Amino acid sequence: MFKFLILTASIFCTAVQAETLRIATQVSGTVNWELATITARGLDAANGFTLEVQDAAAGPAAQIAFEGGQADVIVSDWLWVARQRAEGRDYVFIPYSRAVGALYVPAGSTAKTLADLKGSQIGIAGGPVDKSWLILRAYAQVEYGFDLAAQTTQVFGAPPLIYQSALDGQFGGAINFWHFGAKMEAAGLRPLVTVTEAAGALGLNPDTPLLGYVVRGEMLREQPDLVAGLAKASRAAKDILATDDTAWVALRPQMNAKSDAEFTALRAGFRAGIPAAGPVDEAAAAKMLALMATLGGEELVGSLKTLPAGTFYTP
Secondary structure (H helix, E strand, O other): OHHHHHHHHHHHHHHHOOEEEEEEEOOOOOHHHHHHHHHHOOHHHHOOEEEEEEEOOOHHHHHHHHHOOOOOEEEEEHHHHHHHHHOOOOEEEEEEEOOOOEEEEOOOOOOOOHHHHOOOEEEEEOOOOOHHHHHHHHHHHHHHOOOOOOOOEEEEEOHHHHHHHHHOOOOOEEEEOHHHHHHHHHOOOEEEEEHHHHHHHOOOOOOOOOEEEEEEHHHHHHOHHHHHHHHHHHHHHHHHHHHOOHHHHHHHHHHOOOOHHHHHHHHHHHHHOOOOOOOOOHHHHHHHHHHHHHHHHHHHHOOOOOOOOOOEOOO
């Protein structure tokens, strides 16, 4: 009986002392499919922390919360992390997803390559330094010898606006975030070229994860088990979502899928974006950085020219 009480007290203390990990993210975003799986399956508790999700209006709002110490984790791309490190902020990137979009054209479009879009209007989710747009511009130059920006008209806008306008047939082609692209394809649009295909043709490694969880270097040094716990919980959730169709049934209400076709496309897109386990190939990332610096300039990467040491988390 005495041994039982000691064991019970030990378990209770472990539960009480579990760290709360605050992540600021837009709750309508696709990362929440993974976060919901982590909490529903108890993967946070199993890895020594309690996950607390804070709703942020958008990426910049999450960054402000993170920089102000109101959040412990956010989701961003590693190019942003690399730029922050170059400017003296000790942030570290834990891979989350390599999912990227594509350029979609209407079902009835006669276009077979990007060269067929000369003179067309292209809708682009984001701004002029959107990474997918930059990669497709570079691909058009290398593959077909023309400047996609100079020989088309671009309309930049929020992802839902580009999505709806594309469905309405307002564009010769449209580039959107992968989950909106999945919905566009489910609605009948077809991918003319994917960003993955374009990246491969440019000699980039399409397996390089673009999005990830961002933590402070201070946390990594002072609480390495906590950061490792987040990475392990993320990987465990990915393993579940990659193979278990029943796990997606619970997620469907928050996926905003308007049809079975949309639901299936979103699930397939998420699965396709799951990065391989293991460390990021830093040589491949450096090559992508060099291209982004050339095309996006200071607006995208600031004065960053080379990949700062310590950008990527190594288990």
